[in-house]
Amino acid sequence: MAEVQEATGLNQLQEAHESEQLIFSGEYTKAMSKDWHSGHFCCWQCDDSLTGQRYVLKDDHPYCIKCYEAVFANTCEDCNTIIGIDSKDLSYKDKHWHEKCFLCSKCQVSLVDKQFGSKLEKIFCGPCYDAQFATRCDGCGEIFRAGNKKMEYKARQWHEKCFCCCVCKTPIGTKSFIPRDQDIYCAACYEDKFATRCVKCNKIITSGGVTYKSEPWHRECFTCTNCDTSLAGQRFTSRDDKPYCADCFGELFAKRCTACTKPITGIGGTRFISFEDRHWHNDCFICAVCKGSLVGKGFITDGADILCPDCAKQKLM
Template sequence: MGEKYDCMQCKESLFGQKFILREENPHCIKCYEELFSHTCEVCQKSISCTSKDLSYKERHWHSDCFLCTKCSKSLVDWPFTAKDDVLMCTECYCDEYSSKCHACTKPIMPGSKKMEHKGNSWHENCFTCNSCQQPIGTRNFVQKDAKNYCMSCYENLFALQCVQCNKPITTRGVNYHDQPWHKDCFVCTGCKQQLAGQRFTSRDDFAYCLACFCNLFAKKCSYCTSPISGLGGSKYIAFKQRQWHNNCFNCKKCTVSLVGRGFLTCRDDIICPDCSKDPHHPAAEEELI
């Protein structure tokens, strides 16, 4: 029975002495500390078995040495974090490394909810509309002059009003005659199709797509009867209240183009001077103009 209570290492009797069992083997205090005690990260002294051993990621400290590296506050029973193996209390870590709120300039504590936009960060309660002061949260907002506005306040304060529907224009606007329009409101007066992105013209301050303008207002070609728009620099021929497309202004008989040439008329036809000399042409019987 005596051998059972001898120190496993030095074989000294443990009768009447304090000892520690490790894997059911008894050790005297001295041998146990020499064999198994950890070294403190700060003071580099052995942590006695009678002292509190604090450990973090396989590192060990005396309780009196377990302090914030920056402010020396005890970290026992308090939240802490580590940066490059350096221990810091939460407050010091935030001052050193955490994002600062763009509104109140105070650190944003790790684990707390924060809002971010274009490189800036806010506490959730600090991310508010500059006008109504209500938290924006995950709602849509607009930033103007480095200030944030909820959509309702932005529209009331800054958005242009569409001249057609009198509602704010927040996206997809059109400027016409120095007046703002919603893209969906800027339509042809005739067919009501959207005009943004396509060619159009106006008459009496009303906008028309080219098809409606030609059908409503353009003169008709005396030859093909199609409208002559005259838009975009297209050329046409006009003579005595009649008009022709350039490519329609041809001799009735030989179809030669009469653009830039002399011509004669016979009833509703136009003919070239050569064809007018034909004795069989009806123009020979008419007075040629």
């Protein structure tokens, strides 16, 4: 720390205890708590006498004002002149200003004893800095002032009170959240708005599920329209876009075999024969007399019966 002092000239006899020479009489100088011959107390830089002059003590060495300012004084960032010992030196990040030059780069108001910001190698008062450079909340659009807590997510930022669910407006805080497009949702609102819901019960499907005709179902909700038997993992068919188990579909909608009267469902690859308004399972399409299969063969009808050609001849003879 440099200290400005003034050397004092005295006229009296005194011994210099810490000097290598004795001062017997005449004029001498007292400075830095020591006694000096008048010609020996000089500027450390230029050797000019400091007796009766103001000087600056730097690293335990005395300097005249001119040398001190030339060697050690800082240059003002604003006016680019030396900041002399009689001026207050204000510094920030290795830069220095005269007190009168420490001004906002935008509005020129004095920044002495005021909050200020630095940007692009310049200094600004609080209002000017905020207007030009302060980041703004993605929620309300207002700037972040000193002391405001900032919530950040993927290059976006919010005031703590603005970082809330876009549906229920509850502040997220440290709770989990789900982003979608440019919006933020709490878990409950996201599930309510976007989670997959069963077309039958309209409740959220959290795990598993069945898709039928591009629509989601709970496994337990995907049942036969007629008997409510679960169809998940089972063979089924549909009518009018409604699912039915094989038994119910056969009973309700299938053609019935003329021979056994049971439904012909076609499930599992079952083949059947149709003739006029009558239908038979492949296995049931047999001659009424000899019981031989008529599938792929010629046959003759005899009332409700069908006969192979041989049995028909025998019956006519």
